[in-house]
Amino acid sequence: MHHETSGGVRFAYDAPTLRFGGGSVASLGAELAAAGCERALVVCGSTVGATDAVMEPVRAGLGDRLAGEFPRTTPDKRLSTAYDGVAAMRRHDADALVAVGGGSSIDVAKVMSVLRADDRAPDRVGAELAETGTVSIPDGELTPIFAVPTTLAGADISQVAGITAHPSSSLVTAFVAGGVWDERLMPTTVVGDAELVATTxxxxxxxxxxxxxxxxxxxxxxxxxxxxxxxxxxxxxxxxxxxxxxxxxxxxxxxxxxxxxxxxxxxxxxxxxxxxxxxxxxxxxxxxxxxxxxxxxxxxxxxxxxxxxxxxxxxxxxxxxxxxxxxxxxxxxxxxxxxxxxxxxxxxxxxxxxxxxxxxxxxxxxxxxxxxxxxxxxxxxxxxxxxxxxxxxxxxxxxxxx
Known part of the structure; x- marks a missing residue:
């Protein structure tokens, strides 16, 4: 098979810890502990947040590391939602995000992690998103993300997140769709638990x-x-x-x-x-x-x-x-x-x-x-x-x- 030979192939990749198998969500607390995290905010949509068959195993898996829940993400992945999530992170003093659900919850958690580290005024962040299609990410540590996907879209082992902003939020003057990407947005751990996926x-x-x-x-x-x-x-x-x-x-x-x-x-x-x-x-x-x-x-x-x-x-x-x-x-x-x-x-x-x-x-x-x-x-x-x-x-x- 012919391969382009301009210096051969370079594969640089820092994968998350991957947990597989029915019931593997029980390992969440141990994964947080291994990463030195003590207070997790669970990020999900309202449907997942109201589905006990998903949330009870997540809560049990986190045990005393569960600090709070933010069941407010939507498929729109809005910047304003991520800002509401950052307020919840501050309220619960969270040092970790556990994103449960489809790609939109995982993406909003990534954007929350970026915004938590950014001390600019929200309307300045909105202006940058409108102008460039992205949000610049401060240097240093970001809040670690633990992903528990409940769909099969494959949005979890990724360092990219989509993001939109609507004029109704007063962060932008016209609708904008963009994204953020950074190797620090790769989840720390991804838990592929078929028992949770089966609830979708x-x-x-x-x-x-x-x-x-x-x-x-x-x-x-x-x-x-x-x-x-x-x-x-x-x-x-x-x-x-x-x-x-x-x-x-x-x-x-x-x-x-x-x-x-x-x-x-x-x-x-x-x-x-x-x-x-x-x-x-x-x-x-x-x-x-x-x-x-x-x-x-x-x-x-x-x-x-x-x-x-x-x-x-x-x-x-x-x-x-x-x-x-x-x-x-x-x-x-x-x-x-x-x-x-x-x-x-x-x-x-x-x-x-x-x-x-x-x-x-x-x-x-x-x-x-x-x-x-x-x-x-x-x-x-x-x-x-x-x-x-x-x-x-x-x-x-x-x-x-x-």
Whole structure:
């Protein structure tokens, strides 16, 4: 296999401690103790915060290290919510954040950790976000984050967080969406407990599963791929391709979810690194389709991924042989076709929408502006070597998905 030889591959990665297995949330207190943390603020959304099947094991796991709870995050990941969270950190004198739930709770906890260390006035932070799309992060220690994901989107083993601000908060004058990134935002520990994931409604899990699955696909063909992530993503994809269909057939039981949580963790390993990420074309499409539309990220992924893969394989190799091997169809006569068929079969087994016209996304007259957003997305930088997408080609993929 040909590899670009400009000084070879550099893989610099500081992974969180990873805890797996049903009941592993019981280890939270021990993980806090190992990190020297004494007072944890639990950060979650209102639904998770009101779900005893999740919160009781979290509270029990933290024991006397539980300082308080902040059940106020929303999928918007608002800057104003993060500021409310910082006030709760001060009130409870928290020296650790335990983020429980989906990607939005984990992201808000990361932003809270940044804002807690920043002594600027909130409106100045809002102005910087509006102007630059990010918030600068002070030097020094940030409040450590312990992540307990209850979905399968794979947002936890990451040093990046999304953030929005709305004029209603008086922090900005117009809506702004951006993000923060820093190696200090990588969680200290991630607990993948299938018993907690099993409490999440299946309709939420199947969309998030597609998002996580696509991280594995992209990691194999992204220009930022490495031999290490080839190994972890391949193994993760094999587990997901084998066990996600069981989620559709048998439902969200801890037994079904254990290998799925393992696979989701593996496909994330090493993809969010200090200077780069392996998220690529599919994720750029996901962003373009969800900005300004009601369609959920995982559902957007489900609809476009077969069409994006087909487009990639028409233009570049896209490491189709490695993908086919990972998905268990390595002996197929046409590996590109086999990959598209496998991915489509996983999606269909989860009962997810298959066409753009079935979801709350853009209509065809909106495709040109969506295509512009896809092309401008930062993840497009990681496109497979040799691919040079045009506006017309991106629009054609959207039309095929419609």
């Amino acid at each position: 409604p299946e309709s939420v899990l199947v969309g998030s599963a597609m998002n996580g699955f696509d991280k594995g696909l992209e990691t194999l063909y992204a220009s930022t791929r490495t031999p290490v992530t080839d190994g972890t993503a391949s193994r993760g994809l094999r587990l997901l391709a084998e066990h996600l269909p069981r989620l559709g057939q048998e439902g969200a039981t801890p037994d079904v979810l254990e290998p799925v949580v393992e696979g989701t963790t593996l496909v994330q390993y090493g993809i969010s690194r200090p200077s780069e990420t392996t998220l690529s074309v599919v994720h750029a499409f996901g962003h373009g389709l969800t900005r300004g539309y009601e369609v959920q990220q995982g559902v957007a992924h489900a609809v476009v991924v077969p069409h994006v893969l087909r487009y990639l394989f028409e233009h570049v190799d896209g490491r189709r042989d490695l993908l086919a091997d990972a998905l268990g169809v390595g002996d197929a006569a046409d590996p590109a076709d086999a990959v598209v068929e496998s991915v489509t079969a996983v999606r269909d087994s989860l009962g997810l929408p298959t066409r753009l016209c079935e979801v709350d996304g853009p209509e065809p007259d909106g495709f040109p502006s969506v295509a512009e957003a896809v092309l401008a997305d930062s993840f497009m930088r990681n496109k497979p070597p040799g691919l040079d997408p045009t506006q017309a080609e991106i629009e054609a993929v959207l039309e095929a998905a419609y």
